[in-house]
Structure formats: structure tokens, C-alpha cells
Amino acid sequence: MLLDILQIIKAGETNTVEFKSWIKTPKFKEMIELLVKEAVGFANTKGGTILVGVEDDGEITGCSKFDTQNIIEAIYDKTIPKLFTDIEVIELEGKEILCITVDKSTEIISTSNGITYRRLGKNTKPYYPSEYSSNKIEGYKGDFSAKVIGNSSEDDIDFLEVENLKRKLQSREKDSTLYNLDDLSFLKDIELIKIIDNEVKLTVAGVLFVGTETAIAKYMPQAEILVLTYKEGKTEYHKRLDLKIPLVRAIDRIQQLFEDQNSIENVQVGLFKLEVQDYPINVFQEALLNAMTHRDYENTSSIIIKFYPTEIVIENPGSFPEGIDSKNIISHPSTPRNKLIAEIFQKLKYVQRSGQGVDIMFKDMLALGKSAPDYTLYNNAVKLILRSSLEDVEFLKFITKEEERIGEFTVQEICILKYVKEYKTISLPKAAEVAQINKQSVASVLSNLSQKKNILQREKRNSYMFTHRVYAEFDDQIEYIKDKDFDEIQAEVMIIDYLKKNGTITRADVEVLCGFSNTTSKRVLRKLRSENKIELVGKSTASKYVLFQEN
CATH class of the missing domain: 3.30.565.60 (Heat Shock Protein 90)
Structure with a gap:
């Protein structure tokens, strides 16, 4: 080891070796700032070694009154994500130097002040976001959660957590056979690990789902x-x-x-x-x-x-x-940033x-x-x-009753009904905006709501409103009184058209056709009879209405 260090010092500073003088930087705070900068630069490049107590020209001047634990913790605390380093005290020429080893990071490391560095030859330079490599991981179609963590190993796996996943899978997916596999085969099958050169390596998702707490702190400390x-x-x-x-x-x-x-x-x-x-x-x-x-x-x-x-x-x-x-x-197809994590949750x-x-x-x-x-x-x-x-x-009660009567509403229908409840009417463009779908699709949704007798189309005004039956549910007669003449005229046309196609209609049919209450249906039918447009035939439960026939 001593021979190796001496050879490294003799070779001088490189893109993986940095010398730092202890005697020229006696204040601990200043020394830590220098060490953090160099450690971040190595982590963002190829990794490297910092030799503290060695001058730029290779002279060994040593260190004094140091605490290695404080140095390790200071580097850890002043980096984001937290950077783990190893430190060793080595005696050379009767003097002690510190050998700090920094591994290459799988992600971009910065100081706690938000400054990022990387190694360029013998120097450490600022590393700007525009210079970062693409977030897309080659071979993984941009899925960061499927990225393999190169320095991970089987020791990073919490096998109690693996059993927990298997139990959940067994209880929720009876047809699955995955939980019968041995632990490593199970993890490999769901892509939480990869076997590379006969060694177990965890993916990012693997660390997040089955990593030990130590592994999470080491590889994914930001996953908090x-x-x-x-x-x-x-x-x-x-x-x-x-x-x-x-x-x-x-x-x-x-x-x-x-x-x-x-x-x-x-x-x-x-x-x-x-x-x-x-x-x-x-x-x-x-x-x-x-x-x-x-x-x-x-x-x-x-x-x-x-x-x-x-x-x-x-x-x-x-x-x-x-x-x-x-x-x-609401309507955009799901595009999970972390596809593998999404797939595990689905499994x-x-x-x-x-x-x-x-x-x-x-x-x-x-x-x-x-x-x-x-x-x-x-x-x-x-x-x-x-x-x-x-x-x-009121809206809660209405939706509950309606879903008992006609089945569940879609999210688009709920959004439109809620808007009409608040604003009384809705146009086709506004319905498309509220439901977050195009005009062609929303026209179909509005048609369905009309068939369910929840809304009426007001053709001359190019808008939709609740039927009178729905207003009665809300105990809201203001809009009913305001527009009843218009809608009852529209209802008269609907009834006449219905009779021309079907020959007869009952009062109950009118309630369904027009979305009217019992009282409103009777009033509209009575008016049509008084105008000799329809007539009543039959008695009691057998009574029905037909088009008026002149003698």
C-alpha cells in the first residue's frame, strides 16, 4: 500500500488524483470546502483519490490535529445527493497523510450550495446543467427506474422485503406463479435485478422496492x-x-x-x-x-x-x-416517468x-x-x-340517486353535471373544455346525458341545461320558472314528433321523454289537448294520448 501511494505521488496529479496541502489551509472549515469541491468533481467524472498532506509538487508535508470521522461526515452533509467516501490515515516519511477515496457516482452530485463540479485533467471545473448528459438511459428507453446501479450487489437486497412482495403478490394475484420462484429468480423476472458477468446488480427500482435501508441511503438518498x-x-x-x-x-x-x-x-x-x-x-x-x-x-x-x-x-x-x-x-393517456416502478405497482x-x-x-x-x-x-x-x-x-345526493337508477356516470359526465349545477347552463365548447376531450367526443357525452334525462339541449341558444326533473331533485325552481315557457314549447314539439312516429304516448312516457315532473307533464299535456293538438283515449291506467283527429 505504501509503495502504491508513493508511486501515485511520484506520478503527480491526474484526472483521478488530487493533492491538498494541510499546512496551507489550517482552518477546518476552509479545508472541508476544498475537499467537498474535489470529491464532487471526482464523483461526477471517474472517481478518484484525494491525498491530504501532499503539496502540488509532491512534497509530503503531512497533517496534524485531524478527526477522520468529522471529515467523512462533513463531506456527506455538504453534498446532494449525500456522498459516501472512504478515508485512511497513512504514515509516509514520518508524517501522516489522509487518503480519501471517492467512487464514481451513478447520478449528478452537487454541493449543498447547489454547485456542481467535474474533473478536467488535473483541475476541478464547474459543471453546468447544459453539459449534463441526457436523462434518457441508453438501452432503457429513458426509464430511469430501470437503470442498473453498477456498484450494487446481492448484499444490498433486503430479503425480508422480497418475502413481503411475494406475499402481497400471492394474496392479490391468485393466477400468478411468480411467488413460487426462488428470491433471485423472482427479482430477475420482475426486473428489480440484473445478472451482469455472473454478478447481481440492482436496478434503481430494485433499490427502491427491495433495497436495504443502507443501500437506499447510499444509492438513492434522495428517495425520501x-x-x-x-x-x-x-x-x-x-x-x-x-x-x-x-x-x-x-x-x-x-x-x-x-x-x-x-x-x-x-x-x-x-x-x-x-x-x-x-x-x-x-x-x-x-x-x-x-x-x-x-x-x-x-x-x-x-x-x-x-x-x-x-x-x-x-x-x-x-x-x-x-x-x-x-x-x-384527466384524459391524457398515462405516461409514467418511471415505467418499471409503474409496472411493479401494477403487478x-x-x-x-x-x-x-x-x-x-x-x-x-x-x-x-x-x-x-x-x-x-x-x-x-x-x-x-x-x-x-x-x-x-345536493350534488352528492343527486349523483347517488341517479347512479342507483341508471348506473355509474363517467368522469366526463360528472364534470359536466357539476359545471351545470354551478353555472346553470353549458355550451358544447365549454363542455369539451370541462371534460378535457374534443368537441366530437363531448357531443356523444352530452347525448348520453340527454338520453338519461339529466340535461336538455336548448337548440336556439346552443347550450344545455338540467331537465325540470333534475331541478326538482335540487329543489331549485329559479331556473325552472325562468325558462319553463321555452322548454315547455320545446317539449310540445318533442311530444308531437313522438306521436307522429309511435302513434301513442302516456303521461309516464312524457316524463321520461322530456325529463319533466308529474305536475309539469300533466300541464303540458293539458295545454296540448286544449289546443286540439292531441286527445286522450282510454280510461284510468289504460289511458293514452294520440294526435287529434278532426271529425
Whole structure:
């Protein structure tokens, strides 16, 4: 070892060797700043060795009054992601020098001040973002989570976590045979490890799902989830949970915290009581899984989950995937930033199908009378707010009754109905915007809602509004009184057209055809009879209406 070091010193500084004088930099703080800079430069290039106590010309001047543990921890604390180094004290020519070894990093390292360096020959130079290599990983189609971590090994695997994954798979996917495989074959099959030159190497997803806590801290220290809990009226959190553990274990911990404070409100709907949670469990789970699947794992920030008394805020590093924004987030096909992570969650049945998630969140929150999920997009982050407040009990009751009558609404139908509830009418262009689909597609959605007798088209005004039956459900007669003359005239035309095609119509048929209440249907039919446009034939339950026939 001594001979090797002497040969290295004799060869002088290179792109993998740096000399640092101890006597010329006596202050510990200044020395650490120099060592951090050199360590970051080596980590971002090929790795290297820093020899402290050696002058630029190779003279051995030694070190004094040093603490190797403090040096290692200082380098660790002042780098992002945290940089692990090895340090050894070597005696040469009766003097002690420090040999600090820095491995090449699998990701870009910077100082805690946000400055990045790399090695250029014998010097360490600033390394600017425009010079970084593409985020796309050759051979992995840009999926960072499938990247192989070169210096990982089988020792980095937490085999208890592997058993945990197998148990979940066995209980949720009865037809799967994966859980019968031996541990390494299982991990290889789902691409959490690769076998390279007969050695086990973990992928990024492998570290995140089955890595030991030490491996996560070493290779993916940025993969941290902070959970903060706040009390009513307080701006400072009163509980904090830092999670640097495998993803599935983190989900279980966070889910338990969520369920412990997720309250229920009883709402009377007809003859039964509906239990309405502050946040539907599946909505929170989708939000949490989206954060883990879509976050930028090359970003040094953490996922932050904030539990407030009336809302949950999830802040996620990394912007939306290309092509997705707040105006198409419901309808845009899913494009997970980390495809392998998404596939593992799908195999474990945390998600039901690829591409489903945000649409469920919007549908379930709006259908429960709550506000829609609130997304805010920043340059390098996404913030989601879920609010617990039950804002529109009438809408909740209406949707519940209608889905019992005619089956589930789609998310696009829910969005349109919610808009009409708030603004009374909706145009075709506005419906396309609200439902986040094109005009041709939204025309079909509006047609379906018309067939279900939820809305009526007001042709002369190029807009749609609720039918009178729906207004009666909301106990909202203002719009009914305002527009009843127009809509009853339209209904008269619909009834006459129906009779021309079908010959007869009953009062119950009119209720369904026009979306009218019993009282309104009787009034319209009575008016048509008085004008000799239709006549009543038959009696009691057999009575029906036909077109008026002059004698």
C-alpha cells in the first residue's frame, strides 16, 4: 500500500488524483470546502483519490490535529445527493497523510450550495446543467427506474422485503406463479435485478422496492418521503416522519397515518344514510402512488406529504411528463416517468389498470360533493391539494340517486353535471373544455346525458341545461320558472314528433321523454289537448294520448 501511494505521488496529479496541502489551509472549515469541491468533481467524472498532506509538487508535508470521522461526515452533509467516501490515515516519511477515496457516482452530485463540479485533467471545473448528459438511459428507453446501479450487489437486497412482495403478490394475484420462484429468480423476472458477468446488480427500482435501508441511503438518498402533520390553526407541524425505506413499506406506514385521521360524515340519502369519508381511500392511494411513480428520482428534493385538518397537500419533485398539463390531466393517456416502478405497482395490484388514476380521483371527489383535486405545476415540481370539505350535499345526493337508477356516470359526465349545477347552463365548447376531450367526443357525452334525462339541449341558444326533473331533485325552481315557457314549447314539439312516429304516448312516457315532473307533464299535456293538438283515449291506467283527429 505504501509503495502504491508513493508511486501515485511520484506520478503527480491526474484526472483521478488530487493533492491538498494541510499546512496551507489550517482552518477546518476552509479545508472541508476544498475537499467537498474535489470529491464532487471526482464523483461526477471517474472517481478518484484525494491525498491530504501532499503539496502540488509532491512534497509530503503531512497533517496534524485531524478527526477522520468529522471529515467523512462533513463531506456527506455538504453534498446532494449525500456522498459516501472512504478515508485512511497513512504514515509516509514520518508524517501522516489522509487518503480519501471517492467512487464514481451513478447520478449528478452537487454541493449543498447547489454547485456542481467535474474533473478536467488535473483541475476541478464547474459543471453546468447544459453539459449534463441526457436523462434518457441508453438501452432503457429513458426509464430511469430501470437503470442498473453498477456498484450494487446481492448484499444490498433486503430479503425480508422480497418475502413481503411475494406475499402481497400471492394474496392479490391468485393466477400468478411468480411467488413460487426462488428470491433471485423472482427479482430477475420482475426486473428489480440484473445478472451482469455472473454478478447481481440492482436496478434503481430494485433499490427502491427491495433495497436495504443502507443501500437506499447510499444509492438513492434522495428517495425520501417526508410526512408532516399539522394541528388546527398552527403553521408549524407537530409531527414529522422521515421515510427512507422500501416503497411498499412506506405505503403501508403512510396509509396507516392516513386512515387514523380520515373521518366519516353521515349524509341522509332517501331512506338510508351514506357514510362519506373526508377523503376516499382509493383517491389518496392513487395520489400517493402517482407521486412515487411520476417523481423525478434524479431530483434531489423529497416527496413531501402534509396532513392539515381540512386538506392533504402532496408536493412531488419533477414537472408533469411531456404533453400533460392541468387542462388535459384527466384524459391524457398515462405516461409514467418511471415505467418499471409503474409496472411493479401494477403487478402488486396497487393499481387496477395502466393509465387509470387521475380520472378516478376527479370522479370520486366530485361525485361525493367535494372540490376537484387541485393541481399546481411548477418548473421542477407538482403540488396536489385534496380538500375534505363536503361542499355540495345536493350534488352528492343527486349523483347517488341517479347512479342507483341508471348506473355509474363517467368522469366526463360528472364534470359536466357539476359545471351545470354551478353555472346553470353549458355550451358544447365549454363542455369539451370541462371534460378535457374534443368537441366530437363531448357531443356523444352530452347525448348520453340527454338520453338519461339529466340535461336538455336548448337548440336556439346552443347550450344545455338540467331537465325540470333534475331541478326538482335540487329543489331549485329559479331556473325552472325562468325558462319553463321555452322548454315547455320545446317539449310540445318533442311530444308531437313522438306521436307522429309511435302513434301513442302516456303521461309516464312524457316524463321520461322530456325529463319533466308529474305536475309539469300533466300541464303540458293539458295545454296540448286544449289546443286540439292531441286527445286522450282510454280510461284510468289504460289511458293514452294520440294526435287529434278532426271529425
